[in-house]
Amino acid sequence: MTTAGLYLATGLAVFVLGAVGLFWHSNLIRRALALNFMATGVFLFLVALGRRSTIPFADPVPHALVLTGIVVAVSTTALLLVLICRFHETAENKSADATEDEKGRTETAGDRE
Amino acid sequence: MNDPILIDFLLAAGLVLLAGFSLRVVDLFTGVVTFIIFGLIMSVAWVRLQAPDLALAEAAIGSGITGALFLGAIRRLEESTPGSTTRPEYYSPVQRELYVVGVAGMSLALYLLGSALVPPLLEGPAGLAEPVSEAVGTAGARNPVTAIILNMRGYDTMLELVVLLLAWSGVCVLQGDLGRTNILPATGELAVLGAFVRFLRHPGILMAGYLIWVGGDEPGGAFQAGAMLGGVGALGLMAGGPTRPLYSGPGVRPVLIAGVAAFLLAGLSSIGTGGMFLEYRGEHAKALLLVIEIFSTLSIGLVLTLLFAACTFAPDPGRGAPARGGHS
Numbered sequence: 001m002t003t004a005g006l007y008l009a010t011g012l013a014v015f016v017l018g019a020v021g022l023f024w025h026s027n028l029i030r031r032a033l034a035l036n037f038m039a040t041g042v043f044l045f046l047v048a049l050g051r052r053s054t055i056p057f058a059d060p061v062p063h064a065l066v067l068t069g070i071v072v073a074v075s076t077t078a079l080l081l082v083l084i085c086r087f088h089e090t091a092e093n094k095s096a097d098a099t100e101d102e103k104g105r106t107e108t109a110g111d112r113e
Numbered sequence: 114m115n116d117p118i119l120i121d122f123l124l125a126a127g128l129v130l131l132a133g134f135s136l137r138v139v140d141l142f143t144g145v146v147t148f149i150i151f152g153l154i155m156s157v158a159w160v161r162l163q164a165p166d167l168a169l170a171e172a173a174i175g176s177g178i179t180g181a182l183f184l185g186a187i188r189r190l191e192e193s194t195p196g197s198t199t200r201p202e203y204y205s206p207v208q209r210e211l212y213v214v215g216v217a218g219m220s221l222a223l224y225l226l227g228s229a230l231v232p233p234l235l236e237g238p239a240g241l242a243e244p245v246s247e248a249v250g251t252a253g254a255r256n257p258v259t260a261i262i263l264n265m266r267g268y269d270t271m272l273e274l275v276v277l278l279l280a281w282s283g284v285c286v287l288q289g290d291l292g293r294t295n296i297l298p299a300t301g302e303l304a305v306l307g308a309f310v311r312f313l314r315h316p317g318i319l320m321a322g323y324l325i326w327v328g329g330d331e332p333g334g335a336f337q338a339g340a341m342l343g344g345v346g347a348l349g350l351m352a353g354g355p356t357r358p359l360y361s362g363p364g365v366r367p368v369l370i371a372g373v374a375a376f377l378l379a380g381l382s383s384i385g386t387g388g389m390f391l392e393y394r395g396e397h398a399k400a401l402l403l404v405i406e407i408f409s410t411l412s413i414g415l416v417l418t419l420l421f422a423a424c425t426f427a428p429d430p431g432r433g434a435p436a437r438g439g440h441s
Contacts, residue, residue, distance in 0.1 A: 075280035
């Protein structure tokens, strides 16, 4: 196994954890977190691909692409988080939250029994 | 260098475990702190992959600013809907099995796909690496990543600044200005934080300037420097909170568009000297890139500060915040 191979596999695993988490979790903040893990997994994969055996140095092109990606990811995250906050702060969703809260509590209580 | 050493295995295992733990832990605050630790370990992994520019960007933006955004949003949600960030999510046994099946199935599918597609890529032609290393000499920056970002892929980077502005416009649509309220009273611990920030801001600004200057030849550049400024700005907001309308204050908008404006003007000037739009060559290239970087850094720093403020502080309802639903 080469260094590139190891980090390719790591990027893949982090991407999968994020992708499954994105659909599996119901908490919106956690989904935003999962999206960030997905992005990091892709970045790791992309940069590890730049460690080709045919060139003696790391390919700088994926580095530049990923640097752009990191900044785009932070913009997306900020917009997403403000959306989530506004979603929870609007009056209708506040009451929906309360109902879900009660539902969650009874379900969790039922689970423990 | 081609075979992984012990630290590579430790980093890989740590990254996967932290990612899994961060998403599964009940308390969201713990999850976000784990995400920040993940980012810091990630930046060591970037160093191991010979990507020091990314290590800096990951530590400053990927883990630092993003982590601050998450922590701010969690604090704000805890105020509007108490308990929402510590409430355990409920999953039935079937859902738990689905999670395992999902992770295992997707890993296997992607692994098979990757093992078919990746080896030819890793042993294939060198791609753009050779042309880039030949062109770096005339591109105005000896650090190939800076040369690619500002010169060879100038379009992408200019539009990346536009993406930051778009995110900011979206935030402005979602919530109004923060108003005149001093959100955090500067007493007790916060007074200490305030003193700390006053102590830290000048070295922070100096560091940002250093990162711009050194970015031409060594790892660094506008984005890392901008994140540095954003961090100083976010710390300042945490220590005092806005005391005047933050978003619409004088000077905010000119600085916001300074980066894109510098890109456009420099790009047009390169047409004037016989090149193509956003194509910089020869002796003026270094100066032009430096001007672009300085203005971009200011824009990025301000946008990141404002995005942090938007995530952390709920808008003052009295100050033209968008209506909170028709029924309230």
